[in-house]
Amino acid sequence: MKFSIISIAWFIALPVTASPTSPYRQAASRTIFQLSQNGTWFENLAIQQNGLILATRADAGELWRINPKEGTGQNIFNFTGTDSSLGITEISQDIFAVISGNVDLSAGSVTPGSFLIWKVDTSKGGPPTISTLAKISDAVFPNGATTFDDDTLLFVDTIKGVIWKVDISTGEYSIALSDATMLPNGKTPPGINGVKVWKNYVYYTSSTQQLFCRIPVDKNVSATGPVEILAKGFFQDDFILTPWGQPYIATNVNNTIVTVNENGEVKVVAGSNSSLALAGSTAIQFDPSDRSYKTLYVTTTGGLKAPVNGTIVEPAKIVEVTLKY
Ligand SMILES: *[C@@H]1O[C@H](CO)[C@@H](O)[C@H](O)[C@H]1NC(C)=O
Ligand SMILES: *[C@@H]1O[C@H](CO)[C@@H](O)[C@H](O)[C@H]1NC(C)=O
Ligand SMILES: *[C@@H]1O[C@H](CO)[C@@H](O)[C@H](O)[C@H]1NC(C)=O
Ligand SMILES: *[C@@H]1O[C@H](CO)[C@@H](O)[C@H](O)[C@H]1NC(C)=O
Ligand SMILES: *[C@@H]1O[C@H](CO)[C@@H](O)[C@H](O)[C@H]1NC(C)=O
Ligand SMILES: *[C@@H]1O[C@H](CO)[C@@H](O)[C@H](O)[C@H]1NC(C)=O
Numbered sequence: 001m002k003f004s005i006i007s008i009a010w011f012i013a014l015p016v017t018a019s020p021t022s023p024y025r026q027a028a029s030r031t032i033f034q035l036s037q038n039g040t041w042f043e044n045l046a047i048q049q050n051g052l053i054l055a056t057r058a059d060a061g062e063l064w065r066i067n068p069k070e071g072t073g074q075n076i077f078n079f080t081g082t083d084s085s086l087g088i089t090e091i092s093q094d095i096f097a098v099i100s101g102n103v104d105l106s107a108g109s110v111t112p113g114s115f116l117i118w119k120v121d122t123s124k125g126g127p128p129t130i131s132t133l134a135k136i137s138d139a140v141f142p143n144g145a146t147t148f149d150d151d152t153l154l155f156v157d158t159i160k161g162v163i164w165k166v167d168i169s170t171g172e173y174s175i176a177l178s179d180a181t182m183l184p185n186g187k188t189p190p191g192i193n194g195v196k197v198w199k200n201y202v203y204y205t206s207s208t209q210q211l212f213c214r215i216p217v218d219k220n221v222s223a224t225g226p227v228e229i230l231a232k233g234f235f236q237d238d239f240i241l242t243p244w245g246q247p248y249i250a251t252n253v254n255n256t257i258v259t260v261n262e263n264g265e266v267k268v269v270a271g272s273n274s275s276l277a278l279a280g281s282t283a284i285q286f287d288p289s290d291r292s293y294k295t296l297y298v299t300t301t302g303g304l305k306a307p308v309n310g311t312i313v314e315p316a317k318i319v320e321v322t323l324k325y
Contacts, residue, residue, distance in 0.1 A: 026270065026324070027270040030320045033068075035316050038315055039059065041057055042301065042317070044144065045283055045299050046096050053297055056088050060083065063077040063078075063098060064076065068318070076127065079098070082101050082114060085100040086101070086142060086144075088145065089153055092150070096121075097153050098118045117134040118132060139160070144192075146197055148221060152221065156182070158190035161180075163177040163178070163221075164176065177222075181206050192205070194239045196240065202217050206236070207236055208235075211232050214230060229264075242286075243293070252282055255274075270296075281300050285297050295323075296320070302317065304316075
């Protein structure tokens with residue numbers, strides 16, 4: 001079968017209309033594991049009940065497991081036939097859904113029709129049991145994913161500008177939500193990037209439109225009201241919400257983690273533009289053993305898309321951030 005290649009501009013310079021305000025109460029950050037080569041890209045992560053981190057790589061169809069206590073990591077699975085792994089979400093205790101497909105970071109292209117969702121079962125200990133959950137061949141460029149309820153997961157389509165929903169038991173999938181705020185800005189992907197559910201809202205970031213939004217939904221993931229824009233004016237990658245709805249957003253090219261208050265004001269809580277500490281921050285998870293939600297794990301690209309100070313990159317890594325507030 002022949003696929004058409006859709007060109008994506010990964011290495012574009014992005015105009016930033018408003019800046020995340022200067023750092024306040026800068027959090028402490030510590031690298032817990034780093035790959036050995038430049039040009040690597042940790043894209044997303046999820047945490048097992050035992051605290052081990054599962055991380056995906058946009059530059060390789062590989063799943064990595066990182067032990068944050070020992071500072072070690074290993075490639076535990078290759079997603080056969082695909083060269084990029086993307087969104088990951090825990091669908092039931094210690095069972096994860098992971099998206100992979102063909103994304104060529106250096107050529108800046110994706111292969112539509114190449115994407116699938118894998119079921120990674122770590123519940124029995126030892127090596128995970130891995131099977132196909134769904135072939136999502138109608139998706140153009142899937143990215144972030146989240147679990148909506150016991151039967152349904154959601155993933156975004158960063159070129160098509162929609163949120164797909166997937167029936168976890170049958171693998172059937174359909175478009176649940178679409179809105180102009182989810183589209184790429186002009187022809188420049190990525191559009192919608194991260195997705196999370198809080199109360200009866202679906203929250204999402206839209207990277208090149210520089211928006212953080214939410215939309216109210218019913219149990220069918222159908223919209224019950226209009227999209228609300230919660231913050232804007234900076235490049236946004238994936239994000240996380242506390243149980244009380246506070247967001248922490250990875251800014252990728254801005255090398256920081258930011259939070260947004262109820263007035264839409266954006267504050268840098270960790271990292272800085274000119275530092276490698278969180279260079280190319282892509283996604284965030286809470287350390288489940290910290291019930292105060294002050295310990296975050298962050299995946300990075302080492303600044304691949306926008307080198308620090310214009311020229312400096314490093315291998316992708318996993319960073320522990322301890323918030324101070
Ligand atoms: C980070 O944000 C600032 C201010 O918004 C912007 O000027 C800068 O270009 C951004 N950094 C990168 C690496 O894009
Ligand atoms: C995955 O593929 C890489 C490169 O081909 C190889 O070095 C590695 O051993 C494989 N990993 C597993 C878990 O099979
Ligand atoms: C449920 O969502 C699907 C799209 O995912 C839509 O086609 C259908 O009309 C919705 N059903 C109801 C009752 O809203
Ligand atoms: C980037 O430049 C600033 C200002 O000169 C400097 O303080 C900082 O250390 C540089 N960053 C890196 C990673 O070298
Ligand atoms: C952030 O870094 C970029 C690239 O090094 C630089 O062009 C920009 O001026 C910096 N912005 C701020 C606000 O420091
Ligand atoms: C990564 O690139 C930087 C330059 O940006 C270089 O200083 C460093 O040695 C490289 N690291 C590796 C592991 O190749």
